[in-house]
Amino acid sequence: MSKSIMQDKKECYICGSRMDLERHHVISGTANRKLSEKYGLWVYLCHRCHTGDGGAQYEKELNLRLKRDAQEAFENTYEGLSFRAIFGKSYL
Secondary structure, eight states: OOOOSSOSSSSOTTTOOOSSEEEEESSOSHHHHHHHHHHTOEEEEEHHHHHSTTOTTTOHHHHHHHHHHHHHHHHHHSTTOOHHHHHSOOOO
């Protein structure tokens, strides 16, 4: 399990709750989930913010916000690597 480059605290990335936390791989899909794990592009989300009404799994705008945050974290952490080359897309 890799360390997240997006957050240091074990709390929901969205609401700050420390209850019912689940790992959310920000860049999803079978191949991309492995890359998210490799590069630390995951956050803790409480169950409500992960899969509840308006949660990241179903809310397009929230999902896009997390992807943008992930790309910014990647580019600040992995200078010299291309997010677009690795993930095939830019969210910024």
